[in-house]
Amino acid sequence: MSAITEDRRPSTVIASPPKRRRRSDHTYLFMALPAVILFFVFHTYPAIQGIIYSFTNFRGYGDYDFVGLRNYLQVFQDERALAAYRFTFLFAILSTVLVNFIALTIAIGLNSNIRFRNFLRGIYFLPNILSVLIVGFIFNYLFANFMPRIGEALGVAALSRNILGDPQLAWVGIIFVAVWQAAAFNIILYLAGLQTIPYDLYESADIDGAGPWQKFRNITFPMIAPFFTINMVLAMKGFLQVFDQIVALTGGGPGTSTESVSYLIYRGGFDGGQFAYQSANAVLFFIVLVVISVAQTRFLQRREIEA
Amino acid sequence: MNTDTKRPNWPVTLLLILGALTILFPLYLAVVTALKTPQELAASLFALPTSFRWENFTEAIRLTNFFTAFRTSALVTVTTVVLTLITNSLVAYAIARNQHKRFFRYLYYYFISALFIPFPIIMLPVVKQTSAWGMDNPYGLIFLYVVYGLAFNIFVYVGYIKSIPREVEEAALIDGATTWQTFWKIIFPLLAPMNATVGILTCLWAWNDFLLPLVIISDPEFATLPLVQYIFQGQFSTNYNLAFASYLMTLAPMVVVYLLAQRWIISGVTQGAVKG
Numbered sequence: 001m002s003a004i005t006e007d008r009r010p011s012t013v014i015a016s017p018p019k020r021r022r023r024s025d026h027t028y029l030f031m032a033l034p035a036v037i038l039f040f041v042f043h044t045y046p047a048i049q050g051i052i053y054s055f056t057n058f059r060g061y062g063d064y065d066f067v068g069l070r071n072y073l074q075v076f077q078d079e080r081a082l083a084a085y086r087f088t089f090l091f092a093i094l095s096t097v098l099v100n101f102i103a104l105t106i107a108i109g110l111n112s113n114i115r116f117r118n119f120l121r122g123i124y125f126l127p128n129i130l131s132v133l134i135v136g137f138i139f140n141y142l143f144a145n146f147m148p149r150i151g152e153a154l155g156v157a158a159l160s161r162n163i164l165g166d167p168q169l170a171w172v173g174i175i176f177v178a179v180w181q182a183a184a185f186n187i188i189l190y191l192a193g194l195q196t197i198p199y200d201l202y203e204s205a206d207i208d209g210a211g212p213w214q215k216f217r218n219i220t221f222p223m224i225a226p227f228f229t230i231n232m233v234l235a236m237k238g239f240l241q242v243f244d245q246i247v248a249l250t251g252g253g254p255g256t257s258t259e260s261v262s263y264l265i266y267r268g269g270f271d272g273g274q275f276a277y278q279s280a281n282a283v284l285f286f287i288v289l290v291v292i293s294v295a296q297t298r299f300l301q302r303r304e305i306e307a
Numbered sequence: 308m309n310t311d312t313k314r315p316n317w318p319v320t321l322l323l324i325l326g327a328l329t330i331l332f333p334l335y336l337a338v339v340t341a342l343k344t345p346q347e348l349a350a351s352l353f354a355l356p357t358s359f360r361w362e363n364f365t366e367a368i369r370l371t372n373f374f375t376a377f378r379t380s381a382l383v384t385v386t387t388v389v390l391t392l393i394t395n396s397l398v399a400y401a402i403a404r405n406q407h408k409r410f411f412r413y414l415y416y417y418f419i420s421a422l423f424i425p426f427p428i429i430m431l432p433v434v435k436q437t438s439a440w441g442m443d444n445p446y447g448l449i450f451l452y453v454v455y456g457l458a459f460n461i462f463v464y465v466g467y468i469k470s471i472p473r474e475v476e477e478a479a480l481i482d483g484a485t486t487w488q489t490f491w492k493i494i495f496p497l498l499a500p501m502n503a504t505v506g507i508l509t510c511l512w513a514w515n516d517f518l519l520p521l522v523i524i525s526d527p528e529f530a531t532l533p534l535v536q537y538i539f540q541g542q543f544s545t546n547y548n549l550a551f552a553s554y555l556m557t558l559a560p561m562v563v564v565y566l567l568a569q570r571w572i573i574s575g576v577t578q579g580a581v582k583g
Contacts, residue, residue: 027486028411031401035394035457036414039421042454046432047424053432060431106326114320122569123327126334129565129572131515133533134554137540138337141547146336146352180329185580192577230581241425244517247537265427270522275431282428290423 053279060275071280080256081281084264085288091175091260092239098179099235100228103186108220110187111194121191128184136248139177140164143249167257170250174258178245182238186231193227194220225304233296240289261285341551348548360548367553375528376535377556383445383531384513387452391509392502395457399464400490404476406469415465421458426518434522443525451523452513460505463579467501468494504579507572514561532557 054071058064075081110121127135144162151159163169201219210218221228243262246252252259252267259267265285269278340348341363343356367373402418405411437447471494479489495502517533524530527538536557540550565572 028401028405031397031486031490032411032414035398035454036417038454039418039457042433042436042451043421043424043429043458046429046436049432050428060435106323109319109323109326112319113314113316114323115315115317116320116324120320120323120327121573123330124323125569125573125576126330126562126565128576129511129515129561130558131517131533131536131561133515133517134536134557135333137536137550137554138333141340141551142333142336145547149352180333185576188573188577189580192581227581234580241427247517248540262425262427266430266518266522269431270434279428279431282425282431286423286425286428289425293423 050279051283053276054283055280056276058276058279059273060269064276067276071277072284074277075281075284080259081261081264083256084259084261087171087258088240088242088260088262091171091178091242092236095175095178095182095239096232096235098175099182099186100231102179103183103231104190104228106183107187107190107194108216110191121188124187125184127181128188130181132181132244133248135181136177136245139173139180140249143173164250165254167254170254170258174242174245174249177249178239178242182235186235189227189231190224193224197223225300229297229300229304232300233293236296237289237293240292337551337555340547341555343548345546345548363548363552364556367549367556370549371535371539371553373535373553373556376530376532379445379529380514380532381560383448383452384510386449387456387513388506388509390449390453391456391460392506394453395460395505396464396495396498396502397490398457399461400468400494402461403465403468404473406465415461418458418461422462430518430522437523438525443523444529445524445531448520448523448531451519452509452516456505456509456512460509463505464498464501467498471497500575500578503571504575507575508579510564511561 053064055066055068056064057067057070106124110117110124114120143164148160148162151157151161164173197220201223202215205215205219241262242260243266246258246260246263250258252263261281262285265278265282268274268281272278336353339353339355342359342361343363344360347354347356402411402415406415433451437443437451440447442450475497476489476493479493480486484492515533516531517537520531520534521537524534530538536554539553
C-alpha cells in the first residue's frame with residue numbers, strides 16, 4: 001500500500017488530474033456496481049417478471065400460456081377488484097384529509113407558547129414508532145370490547161356493538177386507527193415547517209391588527225405550503241397501500257367490505273391461485289399510484305406558487 | 308423560541324394534554340390488560356389490576372417462543388441497520404461525486420424511480436425467487452431490506468453529500484489517500500447526521516415491518532416478532548391478557564429506544580422526510 005502511495009505522490013503533486021481521475025473512476029464504478037446489480041436482480045427483475053406474468057394465466061405453479069390483455073380486461077369487470085379500488089380510494093382520501101387537518105392543528109398548538117412543550121412533542125410522536133400491526137390488534141380489542149361497553153353505559157345503540165363487524169361501518173374503525181398512527185409523522189413534519197417561519201412576520205401582522213385566522217391564512221399556510229405538499233403526497237401514497245391495518249382489524253371483512261387493493265393482491269395471489277391475474281391488478285395499481293402522485297404533486301406545487 | 312418571554316398559553320396546553328390522552332389511553336389499557344386475570348378483565352376494563360399478574364408475561368413468552376422470535380428480530384434489525392449504513396452511503400457517495408457523468412446520473416434516476424413502484428407489483432415474483440434460492444429465512448430478509456433501502460437512502464444521502472465541499476476530499480487525495488480511504492476516513496464520519504436519520508428509519512422499518520416477513524419467511528421457526536403476534540392472534544385470540552402481554556413485549560424495545568433517544572429520533576426523522 002505504502003509503496004503505491006509513494007509512487008503516485010510525485011505525479012499527483014505535479015498535477016496530472018486525468019490520470020488520477022481515471023483511477024478513481026474505476027473505484028467509483030466498483031463502489032456502485034454491486035448495488036446496481038443486486039437492486040436489478042431483486043427489485044427490477046421481479047417487477048419485470050410481474051409485468052410478464054400479468055399477460056399469462058400462471059397460477060403460481062405449473063405451466064402457463066400467454067393470454068394477452070385478458071387479465072387486464074377482467075380486472076375492470078371484477079366486482080371484487082372494483083370494490084377494493086373503491087374502498088382503497090375512499091379510505092386514502094378521507095384519511096389523507098383527516099390526518100393533515102389534525103396534524104396541522106396539533107402542530108400549530110405544539111409550536112405555540114405552551115408548557116411542557118418537549119414532553120408533549122414526545123408523546124405526540126410516540127405512535128409513529130409503534131408497529132402498525134400491533135397497534136391494530138390493540139384497537140381491534142378496543143372496538144370489540146371497550147367501545148360496546150361504553151355504548152351500553154351511555155345508552156347509545158350505534159356504539160353498543162362492534163363496528164368492525166358491521167360491513168357499513170368497519171371502514172370507520174380502520175380510518176380511526178390509520179389516522180391515530182399516521183398523524184404523528186405529519187405533526188413532526190408540520191412542526192419542522194412552522195419553525196422555518198420568521199417570527200417578525202407575525203409581529204408585523206399584529207401591528208396591522210390581523211386576527212388569528214387572517215394570520216393563519218396569509219402567513220402560516222403559505223409559508224408551510226411545501227410541507228403541505230410533501231405531507232399530502234406522502235400520506236396519500238402510504239394510505240393507498242394500506243395493508244397491516246386491514247390484517248389486524250378486519251382481515252378484509254366482514255365479507256370483502258374492507259378489502260384494500262394491496263390486501264386483495266396478497267390474498268388472491270398467494271391463496272387464491274390468481275398469481276397472473278393479481279399481477280395484472282398490481283400493474284394497474286402501480287399506474288394508478290404514479291398518476292395520482294404526479295397529479296397531486298403538480299397540482300399542489302402550482303398552488304404553492306400562487307400562494 | 309422567540310415567544311418564551313410571553314406568558315405560557317394555558318388553554319392550548321390543556322387542549323394538547325387532553326389530545327395526548329387519546330394517545331396514552333390505548334397504551335394504558337394495553338398495559339393494565341396485560342397485567343390482569345381474565346376475571347378481572349371481565350369485571351372492569353380500565354381499573355388497575357388488584358395484583359400484578361406477571362405470569363401473563365411468562366406464559367406468553369412460553370406460548371409464542373418469544374425469545375427465539377426476539378433473537379430473530381434483533382438479528383435482522385441490527386444487521387440490516389449496520390449493513391445499510393455501510394453499503395448505502397458508499398453507493399450514494401459514488402453516485403453523488405460523479406453526477407457530471409451520464410452513467411451515474413442515470414443510476415441516480417434509476418434508484419429514485421423505484422420509490423414509485425408499490426411493493427405488491429414485485430411481491431409475488433420475489434417470493435418465488437427467494438424461496439427458489441433458499442433465501443426464505445432471516446438472512447434473505449436482511450438482504451432484501453438492505454437492497455430495497457437503496458431507493459430512499461440514496462436520495463437522502465446524495466443530497467447531503469453534494470453539500471459537502473469537494474476540497475475536503477481533494478486534500479486527502481493529494482496526501483495520497485485512495486478513494487476508499489477518503490470515503491471511510493473523511494466522508495463517512497461527516498455523514499453522521501444522515502447516518503443517524505437513515506439508521507433510525509431503517510431500524511423502525513426492520514423491527515416493525517410485517518408484510519415482507521409474512522411473504523418471505525416460510526418456516527415459523529424463523530418468524531420475526533410482528534409475524535409471531537400475527538400467528539399468535541390466530542391461535543389464542545380469546546385470551547386477551549396473554550395476547551396483550553405478548554404485544555407489549557414486542558412494542559417495548561422500540562419504546563425504550565425512543566425514550567432514550569427521543570430528541571435524535573424526532574430530528575432524524577424530520578431531516579429524512581423533508582429531504583424526501
